[in-house]
Amino acid sequence: MAASDRRTFLFLQGPLSPLYGGIADRLALSGHRVRRINFCFGDWMHWRRPGATAFRGRVADWPDFIAGYLERNGVTDVVLHGDRRIYHKIAGDAARARGIAVVATELGYLRPDWMTIERDGTSTGSHFPLDPDAIRDVAARLPKTDLTPRFANSFWLVAVPDVLYNLANVAFFWAWPHYQKHTIYNPLTEYLSAGIRLLGAPRRNALARKRLDKIAARNLPYFVLPMQLEGDFQLRDHSPYCGMEAALREIIGSFARKAPRDARLIVKSHPLDAGREPWRRMVGRMAQKAGVRHRVHYLGGGRLDAMLKGASGMVTVNSSAGIEALRAGVPVKCLAPAIFDVAGLTDQRPLDAFWLNSARPDRALLADFLQALAGSVQARGSIHSREGLQEAIRTMAARLEARDLNSGGAYVDPPPRVARARALGAPL
Numbered sequence: 223m224a225a226s227d228r229r230t231f232l233f234l235q236g237p238l239s240p241l242y243g244g245i246a247d248r249l250a251l252s253g254h255r256v257r258r259i260n261f262c263f264g265d266w267m268h269w270r271r272p273g274a275t276a277f278r279g280r281v282a283d284w285p286d287f288i289a290g291y292l293e294r295n296g297v298t299d300v301v302l303h304g305d306r307r308i309y310h311k312i313a314g315d316a317a318r319a320r321g322i323a324v325v326a327t328e329l330g331y332l333r334p335d336w337m338t339i340e341r342d343g344t345s346t347g348s349h350f351p352l353d354p355d356a357i358r359d360v361a362a363r364l365p366k367t368d369l370t371p372r373f374a375n376s377f378w379l380v381a382v383p384d385v386l387y388n389l390a391n392v393a394f395f396w397a398w399p400h401y402q403k404h405t406i407y408n409p410l411t412e413y414l415s416a417g418i419r420l421l422g423a424p425r426r427n428a429l430a431r432k433r434l435d436k437i438a439a440r441n442l443p444y445f446v447l448p449m450q451l452e453g454d455f456q457l458r459d460h461s462p463y464c465g466m467e468a469a470l471r472e473i474i475g476s477f478a479r480k481a482p483r484d485a486r487l488i489v490k491s492h493p494l495d496a497g498r499e500p501w502r503r504m505v506g507r508m509a510q511k512a513g514v515r516h517r518v519h520y521l522g523g524g525r526l527d528a529m530l531k532g533a534s535g536m537v538t539v540n541s542s543a544g545i546e547a548l549r550a551g552v553p554v555k556c557l558a559p560a561i562f563d564v565a566g567l568t569d570q571r572p573l574d575a576f577w578l579n580s581a582r583p584d585r586a587l588l589a590d591f592l593q594a595l596a597g598s599v600q601a602r603g604s605i606h607s608r609e610g611l612q613e614a615i616r617t618m619a620a621r622l623e624a625r626d627l628n629s630g631g632a633y634v635d636p637p638p639r640v641a642r643a644r645a646l647g648a649p650l
Contacts, residue, residue: 227253228253228254228255229254229255229298229299230254230255230256230257230295230296230297230298230299231246231249231254231255231256231257231297231298231299231300231301231622232257232258232259232291232292232295232297232299232300232301233245233246233256233257233258233259233269233301233302234258234259234261234300234301234302234303234309234310234313235261235265235302235303235304235307235309235310236268236301236302236303236327237303237327237329237605238264238268238383238384238387238605239268239379239383239605239611240268240611241337241605241611241614241615241618242258242268242269242301242303243268243269243270243271244611244612244615244619245301245615245618245619245622246258246269246271246273247271248615248616248619248623249619249622249623252623254623255273256271256273257273257274257275257295257297258271258273258274258275259274259275259276259277259288259291260274260275260276260277261277261309261398261401262391262394262398262401262403263390263391263393263394263397263398264386264387264388264390264391267386267387267390268387275291276398277309278397278398278399278400278401279400280400281308281309281312281400281402284309284312284313285312285316288312288313288316289316292316292317292320292322293320297317297322298322298323299322299323299324299325299622300313300314300317300322300323300324300325301325301327301622302314302324302325302326302327303326303327303328304326304328304404304455305324305326305342305343305344305347306347306455306458306459306460307404307455308402308404309402314326314342314343318342323341323625324341324342324343325339325340325341325622325627326338326339326340326341326342326343326344326347327339327340327344327618328344328345329605330600330604331542331545331561331562331595331599331600332369332545332592332595332596332600333542333545333546334371334373334375334604334606334607335371335372335373335602335603335604335610336596336600336601336602336603336604337600337601337603337604337605337614337618338599338600338601339599339600339601339618339621339622339627340599340627340628341627341628341633342637343637345455345456345460345540345560345561345639346460346558346559346637346639346640346643346648346650347460347637347639347640347650348561348599348637348639349628349632349633349634349635349637349638350561350594350595350598350599350628350632350633350634351594351631351632351634351638352564352634352638352639353638354564354565354566354587356631356634357564357587357590357591357594358587358590358594359631360590360594360597360598360630360631360632361589361590361591361593361594361597361630362590363630363631364593364594364597364598364629364630365597366593367593367596367597369592369596372602372609372610372613373603373604373606373607373609373610373613374607375604375606375607376606376607376608379605379606379607379608380494380606385409385413388405388409388413389409389410389413391403391409392409392410404453404455405453406452406453407453407496407498411498412496412498413496415496415497415498416496416497418497419495419496419497422522423523425523426491426521426522426523426524427523427524427525428523429521429522429523430490430521430522430523430524431524431528433488433519433521434488434521434524434528434529437486437488437519438532442484442485442486443482443484443485443486443534444485444486444487444488444532444533444534445477445481445485445486445487445488445533445534445535445536445537445577446488446490446526446529446530446533446535446536446537446547446552447470447473447487447488447489447490447536447537447538448490448492448526448536448538448541448543449466449489449490449491449492449495449501450466450492450538450539450540450541451492451494451495452465452466452498452499456539456540456541456560457469457539457540458649459648459649459650460540460558460559460643460648460650461539461540461557461558461643461646461648462558462646462647462648463539463557463558466499466501466539467504469539469557470489470504470505470508471508472557472573473487473537473557473573474487474505474508474509474512474514474518475508475512476573476574476577477512477514477517477518477577478509478512478513478514479574480574480575480577480578481517481577481578482577482578485517485534485577486517486518486519487514487517487518487519488519488521488529488533489501489505489518489519489520489521490521490524490526490529491520491521491522491523501520501522502520502522505518505520506518506520526543526546527546527550530546530547530550530552531550533547533550533552534552534553534580535552535553535554535555535569535576535577535580536552536553536554536555537554537555537557537573537576538554538555538556538557538560539556539557539558540556540557540558540559540560540563541560542560542561542562544556544560544562544563544568545562548562548567548568548583548588549588549592551582551583551585552582553568553569553576553580553581553582553583554567554568554569554583555568555569555573555576555580556568557573558643558646558648559639559642559643559646559648560639561595561639562591563639564587564591566583566584566587567583567584567587567588567591568583569581594630594632597629597630597632598627598628598629598630598632599627599628599632601614601617601618601621602614602617603615603616603617603618
């Protein structure tokens, strides 16, 4: 490799997986310099290779630290997972101010076989086009992508790395005393709650199927509301809601006022809900207050795909479950900007109007959207599958080295969703 082609990649926090370490190995084999900054013991566990520096200071010390690090090490590319984490927001701003490329990764917009990899930011910070014609143009420029699922997710590859990472941080907190985690719960109490909840999963799934069967047997119209996790940055940073409680109150109130009198609202728990919040009781109280207690059902289990089969629509804050609903041909209403909240795909009218005569997604535009998304800001692979992990390492390393990000013209500046998100009150 010519010296002029050699780049210096700085990896910050990655997903709870060997993904970033594997990508780094491939880039190093190609002749690039690879660096890493660890913020906690869990980070160290996922980076067992040379080139790492430990940051043990306070968040207030981080801006000066990262500015000096970028300049001293000649960094050309910063790679980070979750661009709204406090350390990542500061590092991203410092990198852009110096003309350094920022690459943001996340779990895929398309599930379960994909990872997200974009220039600058994801979600409302994504530069992926919002205009339907621009999306069609991107799809026309890119090679056709096979969207057939290839990898099966493993529950253990979701749960075990999470537990090991967070418990290690608890055990070795003294070595990184100023680390500010991006999660909102104490991991010890969260895992205890999750373990108890896991024991009741078969019963909750059976009850959910029974409730859904009763609604279907009566041929009643129903809408689905997928819950999002309280710690989800999609909710905390990319929407005007500080949590699901405020969103639930707004949705249930609108449903009570405007939905058909025979319609039902199914509030579906998140698959990874640890049971910390009494959602069933809270939903019941809200529905009782709105006068629709018998028409609103909280389901603590069940499969989303089964619920979508007969659904009249889905209402979501900005969950990626909306893409699953669109692919099932179900009308979708978003309360905050999402990557898929595009005219012709989702309902653009106020929520009160959605409950009546909601339009199904334009199938041709949806096909173009999925092709454009997969070909430009998604990489094949999954951290929750052993085979998928190796595929993600291979495809993401190749994309990074080739600077093949937001290809096919899928980069609009400024990010086209930010202004609306801020106008709604998202704390961006």
